[in-house]
Amino acid sequence: MKLYSFPLSGHAHRAELFLSLAKIDHEVVHLDLPSGAHKRPEFLKKNIFGQVPVLEDEGIHIADSHAIMVYLAKKYDLRDWYPDDARGAAEVQRWLAISAGPLAYGPAAARLITLFGAKLDPEVITARAHKLFGTVEAHLVGRQWLASDAHPTIADVAFYSYAHHAPEGNVDLSAYPNVQALLSRIESLPGFVEFVESPVGLRAPSVS
Ligand SMILES: N[C@@H](CCC(=O)N[C@@H](CS)C(=O)NCC(=O)O)C(=O)O
Known part of the structure; x- marks a missing residue:
């Protein structure tokens, strides 16, 4: 699992923090936002809004820090982190x-x-x-x-x-x-x- 991130982004930190707290194996890939890496065609295919964070997992891309946390909690059935009731x-x-x-x-x-x-x-x-x-x-x-x-x-x-x-x-x-x-x-x-x-x-x- 890869997390596309930027070190000064709190949205990206939020996703990385949850991956780490939930002990989910992942690799962090830092994008060069100042040079516009997030607006290049290859990244826009991962997130049409051209923003970090984006999670890549088994060939799919999940954009948005909250969506990433929901995805991970659901995928790994982490009901304490995201209750089911x-x-x-x-x-x-x-x-x-x-x-x-x-x-x-x-x-x-x-x-x-x-x-x-x-x-x-x-x-x-x-x-x-x-x-x-x-x-x-x-x-x-x-x-x-x-x-x-x-x-x-x-x-x-x-x-x-x-x-x-x-x-x-x-x-x-x-x-x-x-x-x-x-x-x-x-x-x-x-x-x-x-x-x-x-x-x-x-x-x-x-x-x-
Ligand atoms: N709703 C998104 C917001 C993400 C966001 O605003 N990311 C910023 C970095 S903190 C970004 O990529 N900004 C570049 C841009 O909008 O061009 C989330 O929760 O992940």
Whole structure:
């Protein structure tokens, strides 16, 4: 199984993190995004949107970080990670939607500004990120994980990469101890792989 990836992509990290947590044998292939490798015809055959991550397995291609996690959980029957019952599956889907919505358009977008110079309004984006983290902070009162009381699911994996890197987009997590505890819990799971940090935003070296 191959994962087409890019080291600075949180979407790609999310897929790689799940492959590793679930102990699924895989090879990571880094694409050169700055040179446009993801827009070349051979890659567009794997993903018509020309984006990473893409998983290649037995001649088929699965694009999109959430779709990849669902595919792997289904293929290997990992019901703790992605429950089969109606309510459990719905709870996880709800958090995948939050990951593809407010997490992508809040903390992930804030990091696009500082890391890649994206022309977005930092005030609007960071306000969106803080609104999300405030809501998640309250949700986590008395809970260990986002979608299940008992164990981590792909909902937690989906949340991790861009939440952990929020400070790179100048989004301070210090007001959210429950969110920080969730991130630490994920980092303690066997098979955890780090998402490379970038010295931008609140992680920029201080000038004194
Ligand atoms: N919904 C997709 C989003 C993937 C995505 O935005 N990938 C970015 C890297 S973080 C990308 O490939 N961007 C290049 C482009 O859109 O041209 C997922 O969850 O995988």
